[in-house]
Amino acid sequence: MKKGLTLCLFLLGSFLFVHAQVKSPDQFLGYELGSHFTPHFKVAEYFKQTALASPKNIKLIEYGKTNEGRPLMVAIVSSTENIARLEQVRTNNLALATGTTNTVDLVTQPTILWLSYNVHGNEANSTETAMKMLYTLASGNNAKANEWLKNTVVVIDPCLNPDGRDRYVNFFNSVVGKTPNSDPSSREHIEPWPGGRPNHYYFDLNRDWAWQTQVESQQRLALYNQWMPQVHVDFHEQSYNEPYYFAPAAEPVHQDITPWQKSFQVVVGKNNAKYFDAEGWGYFTKERFDLLYPSYGDTYPLYNGSIGMTYEQGGIRAGLSVVTNDGDTLTLKDRIAHHFTTGMSTIEVTSLNHNKLLDEYKKYFQQELVTSPGVYKSYVIKATNLSRLKKLAELLIKNKIEFAYGGDKTGRGYDYDTQKEDNFTVGRNDLIVNIFQSRAVLANVLLEPQTFVTDSNTYDITAWALPYVYGLKAYASKESFKGKYSTLEENKVTSNDIDKPLAWLFGWGSSEDVQVLIALQKENLKVRQADQPFSVNGKDYPAGTLIILRVENEKSMKDVRNKIVSIATALNKPIQAVTSGFVEKGKDFGSNVYPLLMQPKIAIVSGSEVSSLAFGEVWFYLEHDLNLTPSIINTRDINNLDFNKINTLILPDGSYSALIGDGLSAWLNKGGKLILMEDAIEGVLEKKGFDIKKKEAVAKKDQKPEPSKLLFKDKDKDDYETTIPGAIYKISLDPSHPFAYGLGKSYYSLKTDRKIYEPFVKGWNVGLVNDKSLMAGVVGKKVREELKSGLLIGVQDFGRGQVVYLANDPLFRNFWEGGKTLFGNAIFCSY
Numbered sequence: 001m002k003k004g005l006t007l008c009l010f011l012l013g014s015f016l017f018v019h020a021q022v023k024s025p026d027q028f029l030g031y032e033l034g035s036h037f038t039p040h041f042k043v044a045e046y047f048k049q050t051a052l053a054s055p056k057n058i059k060l061i062e063y064g065k066t067n068e069g070r071p072l073m074v075a076i077v078s079s080t081e082n083i084a085r086l087e088q089v090r091t092n093n094l095a096l097a098t099g100t101t102n103t104v105d106l107v108t109q110p111t112i113l114w115l116s117y118n119v120h121g122n123e124a125n126s127t128e129t130a131m132k133m134l135y136t137l138a139s140g141n142n143a144k145a146n147e148w149l150k151n152t153v154v155v156i157d158p159c160l161n162p163d164g165r166d167r168y169v170n171f172f173n174s175v176v177g178k179t180p181n182s183d184p185s186s187r188e189h190i191e192p193w194p195g196g197r198p199n200h201y202y203f204d205l206n207r208d209w210a211w212q213t214q215v216e217s218q219q220r221l222a223l224y225n226q227w228m229p230q231v232h233v234d235f236h237e238q239s240y241n242e243p244y245y246f247a248p249a250a251e252p253v254h255q256d257i258t259p260w261q262k263s264f265q266v267v268v269g270k271n272n273a274k275y276f277d278a279e280g281w282g283y284f285t286k287e288r289f290d291l292l293y294p295s296y297g298d299t300y301p302l303y304n305g306s307i308g309m310t311y312e313q314g315g316i317r318a319g320l321s322v323v324t325n326d327g328d329t330l331t332l333k334d335r336i337a338h339h340f341t342t343g344m345s346t347i348e349v350t351s352l353n354h355n356k357l358l359d360e361y362k363k364y365f366q367q368e369l370v371t372s373p374g375v376y377k378s379y380v381i382k383a384t385n386l387s388r389l390k391k392l393a394e395l396l397i398k399n400k401i402e403f404a405y406g407g408d409k410t411g412r413g414y415d416y417d418t419q420k421e422d423n424f425t426v427g428r429n430d431l432i433v434n435i436f437q438s439r440a441v442l443a444n445v446l447l448e449p450q451t452f453v454t455d456s457n458t459y460d461i462t463a464w465a466l467p468y469v470y471g472l473k474a475y476a477s478k479e480s481f482k483g484k485y486s487t488l489e490e491n492k493v494t495s496n497d498i499d500k501p502l503a504w505l506f507g508w509g510s511s512e513d514v515q516v517l518i519a520l521q522k523e524n525l526k527v528r529q530a531d532q533p534f535s536v537n538g539k540d541y542p543a544g545t546l547i548i549l550r551v552e553n554e555k556s557m558k559d560v561r562n563k564i565v566s567i568a569t570a571l572n573k574p575i576q577a578v579t580s581g582f583v584e585k586g587k588d589f590g591s592n593v594y595p596l597l598m599q600p601k602i603a604i605v606s607g608s609e610v611s612s613l614a615f616g617e618v619w620f621y622l623e624h625d626l627n628l629t630p631s632i633i634n635t636r637d638i639n640n641l642d643f644n645k646i647n648t649l650i651l652p653d654g655s656y657s658a659l660i661g662d663g664l665s666a667w668l669n670k671g672g673k674l675i676l677m678e679d680a681i682e683g684v685l686e687k688k689g690f691d692i693k694k695k696e697a698v699a700k701k702d703q704k705p706e707p708s709k710l711l712f713k714d715k716d717k718d719d720y721e722t723t724i725p726g727a728i729y730k731i732s733l734d735p736s737h738p739f740a741y742g743l744g745k746s747y748y749s750l751k752t753d754r755k756i757y758e759p760f761v762k763g764w765n766v767g768l769v770n771d772k773s774l775m776a777g778v779v780g781k782k783v784r785e786e787l788k789s790g791l792l793i794g795v796q797d798f799g800r801g802q803v804v805y806l807a808n809d810p811l812f813r814n815f816w817e818g819g820k821t822l823f824g825n826a827i828f829c830s831y
Helices: 002-020 025-029 040-053 080-084 086-096 125-138 143-148 162-175 215-227 259-279 332-352 354-370 386-398 440-447 511-522 550-554 560-570 612-625 662-669 678-684 781-786 817-828
Strands: 058-065 071-077 111-117 152-157 231-239 250-253 307-316 321-323 329-331 378-381 410-415 420-425 431-434 474-477 503-506 534-536 539-541 546-549 576-578 602-606 631-634 648-651 673-677 727-733 746-751 764-769 774-776 790-798 801-806
Touching: 025 040, 025 125, 040 058, 040 071, 040 125, 040 162, 058 215, 071 125, 071 215, 080 086, 086 215, 086 354, 111 125, 111 215, 111 332, 111 354, 125 152, 125 231, 125 332, 143 332, 152 332, 231 332, 259 307, 259 332, 259 354, 307 332, 329 332, 332 354, 354 440, 378 410, 386 431, 386 511, 386 817, 503 511, 511 546, 511 560, 511 817, 546 550, 550 560, 602 612, 612 817, 662 790, 662 801, 673 678, 673 817, 678 801, 727 790, 746 790, 746 817, 801 817
Parallel strands: 111 152, 111 231, 231 307, 602 631, 602 648, 648 673, 673 801
Antiparallel strands: 058 071, 071 152, 321 329, 378 431, 378 474, 410 420, 410 474, 503 546, 503 576, 534 539, 727 746, 727 764, 727 774, 764 790, 790 801
């Protein structure tokens, strides 16, 4: 008896000893949580220390690093029993997500709840809250939490965006005084450009879940797909003048979100409301934050079978305390308390409903295998551009969407290009997504040609169908097709080994081809480009083909052949050597239709006048897609350019009107290329030498203004007739222009504003729209009228230089692959 009692006391003492080592955030940091902002390295240290102190209740996983080298990690917290069998819990859960198993015991299997904090860096309360959540769950001092963890595994990601958060925290800590200033106009509440919201490359990570263009998203989603939680919460902050927001969400809600998913949001919301009501804290639901765009931290989990939710605390740039419009003082401690309360409430309601959550989760994936979530059963994407098709396949793989290639079938389906039903034949390399799979809903949401939208008051874009994004011919079919092959059949073009050819030829039309050109020019090789198609040795070559003439290059360097072959081998690009410039069709190689390409020396403008997100897109594209290192200059320097150092200047979306001066015009006259994107065009309107003119809406003769139909109750909603949150337009291209190389007669572009321009009288009208250009998305009646005709892509001569006008963003969030072809052409092609 004494031995048994001694053993029990020993085990109890050991348990208390372990939990006694779990320090509170206050103890570890040396200050009261909420009295300072904590740098990320200290947060990481706290998570590591807590995991070491409580190994039976916590498993810490470092799943990657940011661009700036900061660790990305999650702490998985649960009962001792669940942590001991954690790998079995995970594999059981993935088995449920296949929709094919009935062997998992749903009574003993815990639910998985994933809590994501601080995806936007300057919404900085979230990470502070994450430390409090970890301590409360790991310390063993909260009896209710101990019970909840018996049937719930909680995954805590304390900071999805450490680089952005530290940018904000370092700024704030560098300007705050001994006593925080609560005046909203004081400098500690006014962030300098670019702000802490985005990551290192100025991307909004909360728009990147599906596209996974950024390293943080790629690493996080790889881990997420290994766990596939039943519930996911994304913690945010909004304006500090707003009360708290939690689910249920606002309309529009995508039609593929199930009644169960919507109803459980209500269950969670009511539980949150219970605790907020007890404290007298303000909150709202069913407003503003909808469930449509597929790349959010709430919608992406929803389209993967989870209960995805966003929680928004008022507090962006609130610092440690701020006086709101209501005259109240909102503190960081208040904000932590609110996020902590909803976090604990969500654990509670998840735990109490864990059997129902698992049962519905299992049914969700079983249903995907037998029922198409939409009207289409198969999507057939034609191999019209192999490079972009490969990139589409890579995206599907990242999202665990199954596909195959080719077959010998014919079918009928909706033609994305003509928007009509038509017959098609499946080619060997055509990519086929059959919708009967475990990721059916996500596949359908990403591929469906038209997204059904119930309300125009959406928070983001309303069209993103992948065939348009990638600029590929495609069909959506009500027939069930399955591909026959797991891999592409690539044309193995062997380079003909001619010792002294007249010229070497490379293809053009993808980012990989741009990389070839860059590599050739870095070796100081002179590269020409065909302005017209031609045929030689029985083979047809399209306009855009790169040509390196041997003799022209041997005049200034030796070993030309080996350099060219080495580049082709390194980049795995086929190369063709030809022995004669006498072509069978087209112009001979001595013609002026094969101009030399200028080697771009590129600069991007940055600064407070520039959209940080737009700047980041260009910066990231040049560095990551093309492996270039552009110069980054301040807006104040655009009139002081040295043409010998910079011959290509990119102005991303921004406000430049006061900055356009004679210095920029002089640089253009010397031969510079100026690329104006989106609102950058507005900065040169009416400026001397710039021919672009805005197209204004024309009122009908004697038309009287119509009385407003807006009701006061709808004052916060968009005016549907004037809205265009993000729609896809088919832009008609001049196929002979260099900007159209690799694209052909048309280009699908995302349009997010009403701006359109008059076609040039003198200049190149490269991209125009007409009354049949709208392909998908919400566009109000008045906007449709305004966008019936006009210029969206244009080029004009300016002295010896060129001005390129891109009214739409071709690099939208870096996932708009068709736009990358256009943008690459705009930078590298000459005329």
